[in-house]
Amino acid sequence: xxxxxxxxxxxxxxxxxxxxxxxxxxxxxxxxxLAEAGTFAGHRATAVVGRDPRASGEFLEAAVVAGLAxxxxxxxxxxxxxxxxxAHLTGALGADLxxxxxxxxxxxxxxxxxxxxxxxxKLADELEDRIESxxxxxRTGAPWDRPTGAGVGRVRDYDQxxxxxxxxxxxxxxxxxxxxxxxxxxxxGAASRVSPEAFARAGAELVTIGAVPDGLNINDGCxxxxxxxxxxxxxxxxxxLGIAHDGDADRCLAVDHSGAEVDGDQxxxxxxxxxxxxxxxxEDTVVATVMSNLGFKLAMEREGIRFVQTAVGDRYVLEExxxxxxxxxxxxxxxxxILDHATTGDGTLTGLMLAARVAQSxxxxxxxxxxxxxxxxxxxxVPDVDKARxxxxxxxxxxxxxxxxxxxxxxxxxLRSSGTEPLVRVxxxxxxxxxxxxxxGRLADVVKSALG
Numbered sequence: 001x002x003x004x005x006x007x008x009x010x011x012x013x014x015x016x017x018x019x020x021x022x023x024x025x026x027x028x029x030x031x032x033x034l035a036e037a038g039t040f041a042g043h044r045a046t047a048v049v050g051r052d053p054r055a056s057g058e059f060l061e062a063a064v065v066a067g068l069a070x071x072x073x074x075x076x077x078x079x080x081x082x083x084x085x086x087a088h089l090t091g092a093l094g095a096d097l098x099x100x101x102x103x104x105x106x107x108x109x110x111x112x113x114x115x116x117x118x119x120x121x122k123l124a125d126e127l128e129d130r131i132e133s134x135x136x137x138x139r140t141g142a143p144w145d146r147p148t149g150a151g152v153g154r155v156r157d158y159d160q161x162x163x164x165x166x167x168x169x170x171x172x173x174x175x176x177x178x179x180x181x182x183x184x185x186x187x188x189g190a191a192s193r194v195s196p197e198a199f200a201r202a203g204a205e206l207v208t209i210g211a212v213p214d215g216l217n218i219n220d221g222c223x224x225x226x227x228x229x230x231x232x233x234x235x236x237x238x239x240x241l242g243i244a245h246d247g248d249a250d251r252c253l254a255v256d257h258s259g260a261e262v263d264g265d266q267x268x269x270x271x272x273x274x275x276x277x278x279x280x281x282x283e284d285t286v287v288a289t290v291m292s293n294l295g296f297k298l299a300m301e302r303e304g305i306r307f308v309q310t311a312v313g314d315r316y317v318l319e320e321x322x323x324x325x326x327x328x329x330x331x332x333x334x335x336x337x338i339l340d341h342a343t344t345g346d347g348t349l350t351g352l353m354l355a356a357r358v359a360q361s362x363x364x365x366x367x368x369x370x371x372x373x374x375x376x377x378x379x380x381x382v383p384d385v386d387k388a389r390x391x392x393x394x395x396x397x398x399x400x401x402x403x404x405x406x407x408x409x410x411x412x413x414x415l416r417s418s419g420t421e422p423l424v425r426v427x428x429x430x431x432x433x434x435x436x437x438x439x440x441g442r443l444a445d446v447v448k449s450a451l452g
Contacts, residue, residue, distance in 0.1 A: 003132065004022075004026070004132050004135075005128040005129075005131075005132060006419040007312070007313040007315060007419025008104065008112070008114065008313070008314075008315070008419065009100075009112050009113050009114035009115065010022075010026065010112055010113045011103050011106065011110060011111070011112035011113075012110065012111075012112070013109050013110055013111075014054070014056030014060065014103075014109060014110065014111035015056060015059075018056075018060070018110075018111050018112065018113070020059055020060065020062075020063040021063075023060045023063040023064050023067070023101075023113060024063040024064070024066055024067040025067065025135050025138065025139060026067070026113060026131065026135050027063070027064045027065075027066075027067030027068050027071070027099065027113075028067040028068075028070060028071045028135075028138070028144060029131045029132075029134040029135035029138065030068075030097065030099075030115055030131050031045065031047075031067070031068055031071035031072070031073050031097070032071060032134055032144070032145075033127060033130045033131045033134055034096065034097060034117070034127070037127065037130075039096050039097070039117070039118055040096055044072070044074060045072065045073045045074065045096045045097065045153075046073065046074045046075075046076065046093070046094075046095045046096055046097075047068050047073050047074070047075050047076070047095055047096065047097040047098065047099060048076050048078055048086055048089050048090045048093060048095045048097070048098045048099070048116075048158070049061060049064055049065055049068070049075055049076070049077050049078065049086075049098075049099045049100075049101075050077075050078040050079065050080070050081045050083075050085065050086035050089075050098075050099075050100050050101070050161075050190075051079070051080060051081075051100065051101035051102065051190075052080060052082075052083075052100075052101065052102040052103075052189055052190040052218060052247050052248045053080050053188070053189065053190065053192070053213035053214075053215055053218055054101075054102070054103070054108055054111055054215060054218055054247075055108075055215035055216060056109075056111045057080075057101045057102070057111060058215075060101050060111055060113070061077070061101055064099050064101065064113065065077065065155055068097075068099075068153055069152055069153030069154070069155055070144075070146060070152065070153070071144070071146070071147070071153065072147040072151050072152060072153050073096075073097065073153045074153045074154045074155070075153055075154070075155045075156070076089075076093065076095065076156065076157075076158040077155065077156070077157045077158060078157075078158050078161035079157070079159075079161070080190055080192075080193075080213075081161055081162060081165065081190055081194065082165075082189075082190045082191045082194055082245075082248055082249035082250065082346075082347070082348065083100045083102055083104070083114060083190070083248040083249065083250045083344065083345075084249065084250055084342055084343075084344050084345065084346035084347070084348070084349065085161065085162075085165040085190075085194060085249075086098050086099075086100045086116065086120075087100075087116050087120035087121075087342070087343045087344045088120055088165055088168060088342065088343070089120075089158075089161050089164065089165065090116045090118070090119070090120040091118075091119045091120035091343065092120075092164065092168070093158075095118070096118050097115065097116065097117070097118070098115070098116030098117075098120060099113065099114070099115055099116070100113070100114040100116070100248065101113060102114065102190065102247060102248035103247065103248075104246055104247055104248045104250065104251075105187075105219055105223070105224065105225050105246035105247060105251065106219070106247070106421070107219060107220075108216055108217070108218050108219065108220065115128075115131070116343075116344075119343065120343040120344070121318075121343050121344075122315050122318065122343075122344065162193060162194060162197070165194060166194060166197050166198045166201065168341075169198045169348055169349055169352060170198055170201045170202050170352075172340075172341045172349070173202055173352055173353070173356050174278060174353075174356055174360065175356050175359060175360045176202055176203040176356075176359065177199065177202045177203045177204040177352075177355050177356060177359050178203035178204075178359070179203075179359065180203075180204045180205065180240045180241070180355055180358060180359050181204070181205045181206075181207070181237065181238065181239045181240050182199060182204045182205070182206055182207070182239055182240060182241055182242065182243060182355060183206075183207045183208075183209065183230060183233045183234045183237060183239045183241075183242040183243070183255075184196055184199060184206060184207070184208045184209070184211070184242070184243050184244075184245075184351075185209050185210045185222055185223055185224075185227075185229060185230040185233075185242065185243070185244040185245065186208065186209075186210045186211040186223070186245055186249075187210050187218060187219050187222050187223025187224065187225075187244070187245055187246055187247050187249075188210050188211065188212060188213040188214070188217040188218050188219070188220065188222060188223075188247075189210075189213060189218050189219065189223065189245060189246065189247035189248060189249060190247060190248045190249050191245050191249035191347065191348055192210075192211040192212070192213050193211075194249070194348060195243075195245060195249065195347075195348045195351070196208050196211065198348055198352060199243075199351075199352065199355070202352060202355075202356075204355065207233060207237045207239060209222065209229060209230065209233055210222035210223060210229070218247045219246065219247045222244075223244055223245060223246050223247065224244040224245055224246045224251045224252070224253045224333075224334055224347075225246065227244055227253065227255060227261055230242045230244050230255050231255050231259040231260075231261070232259070234255050234256075234257065234259055235258070235259045238257075239257065240257055240358060240364070240365070241254055241255060241256055241257060241262075241354075241355065241358060241365045242254060242255035243255075243347075243351035243354070243355070245347040245348065245351070246334075246347065249346075249347040249348055250314075250335060250344060250345040250346060250347055251264075251333060251334035251335055251345060251347045252264075252267065252334045252336060252347035252348070252350035252351045252354070253267075253334045254266075254267060254351070254354060254365060256364060256365040256366035256369065257364055257365065257366060258366060260366065262365060262369045263293075263332055263334070263374070264330055264331050264332040264333055264334040264335065264336060265288070265292050265293045265295070265296040265332045265372065265374070266296075266369040266371075266372055266374070267330070267334070267336060267350060267354055267369075268286060268288060268292075268296065268328070268329075268330050268336060269296060269299055269300065269369070269371050269372045270354060270357055270365075270368045270369060270371065271328060271336065271338070271350075271353055271354065271357065272286045272300065272303075272305055272328055273303060273305075273371060274353070274356075274357040274360075274361075275327065275328055276305065280327060280340065281305070281327055281328060282325060282326055282327045283306065283324070283325070283326060284304065284305050284306060285305065285306040285307075285308060285324075285326050286300060286305055286306070286307060286308070286326075286328050286329060287308045287309075287310060287317050287320045287321050287326055287328070287329030287330075288307065288308075288309060288310070288317070288329060288330060288331065288332075289309065289310050289311065289312045289313070289316070289317060289331050289332070290309055290310070290311065290312060290414055291312050291331065291332050291333075291414065291427065292309070292331075292332055293332065293372075293374050293375055293377055293429065294375045294411075294412065294429055295372045295373045295374045295375045296332075296372050297309075298372070298373075299371055299372035299373070303371070308320055308324075308326075308329075312331070312416060312419070313331075313419060314330070314331055314335040314337060314344065314345045317329040317330060317331065317335070317337060318337055318339075318343075318344065321337060321339050322339070326339065327339050327340055330345065330350075331345075334347065334350070336350040338350070338353065375411075375429050375430070375431065376429065376430055376431070376432065376433035376436045377427065377428070377429045377436065378427070378428050378429075378433070378436040378437050378439075378440040379425060379426070379427045379440075380425070380426045380427075380440050380441070380443075380444040381418075381421075381423045381424075381425055381426075382423055382424045382425075382426060382444050382447045382448060382451075383421075383422065383423040384422070384423075384452070385423070385424055385447060385448060385451035385452050386451045386452075387417030387418065387422065387423065387424050387451070388417065389450075389451050390415055390416065390417045390424050390447075390451065393450045393451060395446065395449075395450040396415070396446055396447065396450045396451070399442070399443055399446040399450075400413055400415060400443065403428070403439045403442070403443055406435075406439060407428075407429075407430055407435070407439065410430060410431040411428065411429045411430035411431065411435070411436065411439075412428075412429050413427070413428055413439070413443065414426075414427040414428075415427075415443070415447070424447050424451065426440050426443045426444045426447060427440070428440040428443065
């Protein structure tokens with residue numbers, strides 16, 4: 001069995017890779033590991049369980065709830081809510097564990113399991129490793145220590161979660177959104193009720209698309225991975241801006257009034273300046289990953305804001321922020337963490353804060369986002385290759401070295417295996433878009449031949 005946990009929980013094709021048996025077993029293992037770690041010491045444990053609208057989430061939720069209750073954990077089922085809502089409620093309700101069933105931006109057949117520790121924070125790597133080890137041990141036949149009678153967990157629906165979460169989001173805004181017309185694309189996902197409710201309570205005039213989930217249409221041609229519908233709707237309705245989420249709403253991308261995309265780097269830049277202005281950007285520092293556009297780094301340097309870089313994955317951004325007491329970090333993909341108000345990337349909160357800056361400044365989003373100039377960047381995903389060998393292939397290393405010599409100081413190359421999908425990502429930046437495309441194309445071909 002290969003490693004189950006990736007950069008964002010356990011993910012795979014539902015009922016093929018991610019089965020009910022696996023979901024149940026991991027949930028039992030998580031309960032035992034956290035009990036051993038002292039998380040449940042001295043009291044009866046409680047878990048918050050939520051999901052996105054995928055059809056497979058229905059049976060996987062049942063399996064997770066069964067596993068936790070069989071291990072003696074009481075379960076609060078919060079239903080369909082965004083990942084950051086489950087994280088927030090885990091902390092707000094004093095729960096010992098949170099579980100979210102979602103494959104985020106992935107296509108509908110996939111699903112995933114994310115665990116949150118007490119306080120709503122993602123589990124440390126060592127706890128995930130221990131859960132995986134305990135699961136494997138009991139999968140091969142070692143019996144679980146199971147409670148009986150009054151010792152089994154109790155399960156109840158918790159219907160107040162949506163209102164609690166929306167009230168939290170609106171309550172932390174620095175100003176209202178009155179006078180703004182905003183288009184929201186909910187990706188037929190977990191924020192289809194939450195996000196419109198939050199923006200409406202904050203005073204915005206709304207046009208909503210992609211907010212009719214049927215269990216099968218999540219991320220299907222809409223949301224943060226497919227912005228064309230949002231771009232068209234913003235222009236058609238004469239909106240001030242558009243906000244797009246992914247399936248579990250831990251991401252936010254935006255569109256300005258002209259229909260131009262505003263990516264995660266630009267959103268981070270806008271929010272960094274806004275937070276510094278109101279003295280909320282601790283240490284005048286922002287955290288981002290190696291995937292951030294070079295233009296973001298140059299803009300932050302010009303504005304006197306320190307830029308700290310991490311490996312790809314919002315968990316690594318969060319670790320850096322927590323270690324050094326920083327307030328803002330994120331990824332180009334739209335995972336933005338505002339640590340004073342969220343324990344993980346929160347797409348609805350990010351969109352609200354971005355809109356609040358537009359409303360407060362009286363400037364267009366296009367003008368605000370112009371603080372940074374995006375250098376041409378080409379990203380090619382290469383599927384059906386052995387991604388585990390991306391750092392060990394001599395042929396690939398030679399090709400990368402040649403590409404870096406060609407680009408010189410005006411560009412860069414980044415190759416990495418995806419932590420959530422079976423593919424290798426090839427990213428090339430250059431001063432000229434045609435050069436970036438040419439170099440990226442050649443490197444993608446080498447990835448196919450060397451790792452295929």
